[in-house]
Amino acid sequence: xxxxxxxxxxxxxxxxxxxxxxxxxxxxxxxxxxxxxxxxxxxxxxxxxxxxxxxxxxxxxxxxxxxxxxxxxxxxxxxxxxxxxxxxxxxxxxxxxxxxxxxxxxxxxxxxxxxxxxxxxxxxxxxxxxxxxxxxxxxxxxxxxxxxxxxxxxxxxxxxxxxxxxxxxxxxxxxxxxxxxxxxxxxxxxxxxxxxxxxxxxxxxxxxxxxxxxxxxxxxxxxxxxxxxxxxxxxxxxxxxxxxxxxxxxxxxxxxxxxxxxxxxxxxxxxxxxxxxxxxxxxxxxxxxxxxxxxxxxxxxxxxxxxxxxxxxxxxxxxxxxxxxxxxxxxxxxxxxxxxxxxxxxxxxxxxxxxxxxxxxxxxxxxxxxxxxxxxxxxxxxxxxxxxxxxxxxxxxxxxxxxxxxxxxxxxxxxxxxxxxxxxxxxxxxxxxxxxxxxxxxxxxxxxxxxxxxxxxxxxxxxxxxxxxxxxxxxxxxxxxxxxxxxxx
Amino acid sequence: xxxxxxxxxxxxxxxxxxxxxxxxxxxxxxxxxxxxxxxxxxxxxxxxxxxxxxxxxxxxxxxxxxxxxxxxxxxxxxxxxxxxxxxxxxxxxxxxxxxxxxxxxxxxxxxxxxxxxxxxxxxxxxxxxxxxxxxxxxx
Numbered sequence: 001x002x003x004x005x006x007x008x009x010x011x012x013x014x015x016x017x018x019x020x021x022x023x024x025x026x027x028x029x030x031x032x033x034x035x036x037x038x039x040x041x042x043x044x045x046x047x048x049x050x051x052x053x054x055x056x057x058x059x060x061x062x063x064x065x066x067x068x069x070x071x072x073x074x075x076x077x078x079x080x081x082x083x084x085x086x087x088x089x090x091x092x093x094x095x096x097x098x099x100x101x102x103x104x105x106x107x108x109x110x111x112x113x114x115x116x117x118x119x120x121x122x123x124x125x126x127x128x129x130x131x132x133x134x135x136x137x138x139x140x141x142x143x144x145x146x147x148x149x150x151x152x153x154x155x156x157x158x159x160x161x162x163x164x165x166x167x168x169x170x171x172x173x174x175x176x177x178x179x180x181x182x183x184x185x186x187x188x189x190x191x192x193x194x195x196x197x198x199x200x201x202x203x204x205x206x207x208x209x210x211x212x213x214x215x216x217x218x219x220x221x222x223x224x225x226x227x228x229x230x231x232x233x234x235x236x237x238x239x240x241x242x243x244x245x246x247x248x249x250x251x252x253x254x255x256x257x258x259x260x261x262x263x264x265x266x267x268x269x270x271x272x273x274x275x276x277x278x279x280x281x282x283x284x285x286x287x288x289x290x291x292x293x294x295x296x297x298x299x300x301x302x303x304x305x306x307x308x309x310x311x312x313x314x315x316x317x318x319x320x321x322x323x324x325x326x327x328x329x330x331x332x333x334x335x336x337x338x339x340x341x342x343x344x345x346x347x348x349x350x351x352x353x354x355x356x357x358x359x360x361x362x363x364x365x366x367x368x369x370x371x372x373x374x375x376x377x378x379x380x381x382x383x384x385x386x387x388x389x390x391x392x393x394x395x396x397x398x399x400x401x402x403x404x405x406x407x408x409x410x411x412x413x414x415x416x417x418x419x420x421x422x423x424x425x426x427x428x429x430x431x432x433x434x435x436x437x438x439x440x441x442x443x444x445x446x447x448x449x450x451x452x453x454x455x456x457x458x459x460x461x462x463x464x465x466x467x468x469x470x471x472x473x474x475x476x477x478x479x480x481x482x483x484x485x486x487x488x489x
Numbered sequence: 490x491x492x493x494x495x496x497x498x499x500x501x502x503x504x505x506x507x508x509x510x511x512x513x514x515x516x517x518x519x520x521x522x523x524x525x526x527x528x529x530x531x532x533x534x535x536x537x538x539x540x541x542x543x544x545x546x547x548x549x550x551x552x553x554x555x556x557x558x559x560x561x562x563x564x565x566x567x568x569x570x571x572x573x574x575x576x577x578x579x580x581x582x583x584x585x586x587x588x589x590x591x592x593x594x595x596x597x598x599x600x601x602x603x604x605x606x607x608x609x610x611x612x613x614x615x616x617x618x619x620x621x622x623x624x625x626x627x628x
Contacts, residue, residue, distance in 0.1 A: 027621040
């Protein structure tokens with residue numbers, strides 16, 4: 001074991017150090033705002049390490065359990081940015097819980113460390129440990145408000161998450177049992193050595209792979225595993241809902257990309273099968289998400305179903321990756337660009353919801369009436385993010401959809417793209433209803449909606465990124481293309 | 490991590506591994522046979538009349554050679570025990586890692602010492618946290 005390996009883990013180690021510092025400081029400091037500052041500082045330091053390492057040749061460290069490649073570094077940076085924005089956006093919200101503010105920041109950071117490791121993990125055991133590290137902190141955070149809804153959400157999330165982990169572990173044991181390896185590159189080698197139809201004869205191995213899809217499917221909330229989303233999103237503290245819907249989902253897609261297209265993507269005919277599996281899941285996921293979202297009256301539930309629908313669009317990217325052959329990475333880069341745009345857009349929408357709901361103390365869409373006059377800037381920001389979620393110009397959502405759908409069409413998934421476009425039209429209905437209520441509704445009072453500078457900064461950053469991704473996507477596309485470089489691909 | 494690494498080298502290939510599963514299969518068969526035969530043994534002996542059939546209330550009672558339960562069995566434990574239970578689990582895990590390290594202290598060298606110190610420090614943060622939050626006091 002090389003000591004030098006740990007140098008390559010600087011982003012994670014520095015962030016973990018920051019977590020320990022936050023926990024210890026929390027015991028002695030009365031002024032809890034300082035903890036938020038320390039957390040942000042830790043995230044910036046970690047992001048700095050990540051940026052410095054960007055562009056270094058890909059390596060695997062610690063006995064082939066973690067990869068340091070462009071793919072991992074990109075996702076690490078994304079998680080750090082999301083965590084920082086979440087902490088900024090929580091500044092108004094944390095006053096709701098008198099106690100345990102330090103724990104709140106520490107848990108957000110710990111789950112960020114878990115997701116960073118998840119994006120880098122190249123070994124089934126490391127993947128599981130990272131998944132649980134981010135998962136367990138999120139279970140606690142979901143139940144953080146300790147009122148009835150929040151506790152129920154936390155318990156539901158814990159139980160369903162535990163079942164999903166069990167399913168995932170069972171899949172992993174089957175894969176390990178029949179390949180004899182836990183590291184993804186070694187599994188790929190083993191599968192390449194198998195006769196071409198070997199995997200279909202080996203039903204147990206196939207079952208293992210399907211259970212892996214189920215386990216990761218819970219994390220990204222794709223079709224048959226999406227039941228937990230509305231209740232958990234509604235009950236959780238709103239910043240944590242945003243965190244779940246953005247970071248946790250992105251982490252799920254990162255790990256699926258790595259597992260399925262490093263370990264299991266080797267024989268061409270097999271990736272083809274995965275492509276079709278993901279394509280069918282994608283069509284069902286987006287339709288279910290969009291149709292159920294129409295009847296929602298609570299904005300957090302609506303955004304929950306909308307995030308299921310967005311997972312459906314993201315799965316179009318996975319299907320494209322499965323369909324593509326050879327060195328064509330347009331599927332991967334499209335997916336990564338979509339993840340980027342989805343992260344900033346959804347985060348922006350949620351931050352605006354945090355600010356508005358904090359004031360009116362309600363998550364009902366009808367109570368948003370007249371927000372256009374009461375809080376013009378927040379309403380503009382929310383409208384902008386919702387437009388981006390539909391995929392209208394001049395926003396990130398449009399470019400992301402064009403990018404991901406054009407890749408899918410090129411690989412013979414025209415039917416899926418037609419389904420997705422029809423779905424986008426359906427989604428316009430419920431997104432625009434919120435916009436209509438905000439701008440055309442009559443406000444119950446003329447009172448302004450206050451928000452802290454921290455929250456406004458976070459919202460401004462999100463909206464600016466949504467605009468930049470939509471207007472000058474060129475440099476972001478090239479980042480996404482660089483980020484498709486896995487170790488071992 | 491050292492143990493992980495060791496695993497990678499020990500497991501040569503799938504055949505090696507399937508043979509290992511074979512041992513588990515044999516153990517499973519022995520376990521089933523043992524259970525079934527111990528259950529069947531008294532029945533068989535009774536069938537051939539080797540053991541006498543003299544039943545009395547003490548003999549057929551559930552705890553023939555144990556203590557009678559006093560009071561209700563659904564006793565509620567004080568929930569404060571859970572702090573101690575959690576702390577115990579944390580330090581139990583620490584011991585699980587300390588023992589193998591202590592046994593191979595020389596072999597693991599400075600690197601092993603550093604890893605254990607870091608691990609210990611992280612757990613200590615948890616201990617300090619529990620202490621300052623008053624989890625160790627019985628109020």
